[in-house]
Amino acid sequence: MLFSEMKALSDEDRDLPIRWSVMHIYTSSQIAKILALKRGIDPELAGITAALHDIGVVKTKKRENHAEAAKRYVYEIIETYNSTHRGSLP
Numbered sequence: 001m002l003f004s005e006m007k008a009l010s011d012e013d014r015d016l017p018i019r020w021s022v023m024h025i026y027t028s029s030q031i032a033k034i035l036a037l038k039r040g041i042d043p044e045l046a047g048i049t050a051a052l053h054d055i056g057v058v059k060t061k062k063r064e065n066h067a068e069a070a071k072r073y074v075y076e077i078i079e080t081y082n083s084t085h086r087g088s089l090p
């Protein structure tokens, strides 16, 4: 879902190239899933959490205050995810 949306984004005015963010989301999510499996916690939730941890950079194009800016985007993405894919992510 994130990748299909990010494919349409350009590098214009970004602090980091969108390609960097795509790779960072993917690798962070994979590492989180491996750690979750080793620690006996939900790998899907860990993977989604890691995938969204820098969504503020993607949406605002800036690194400054990206954590604070991310909140509204995380809620929007979870709502979309729940309504179109799974329906129960808190």
Ligand SMILES: [Fe+2]
Residues within 6 Å of the ligand: 024, 053, 054
């Ligand atoms: Fe990060």
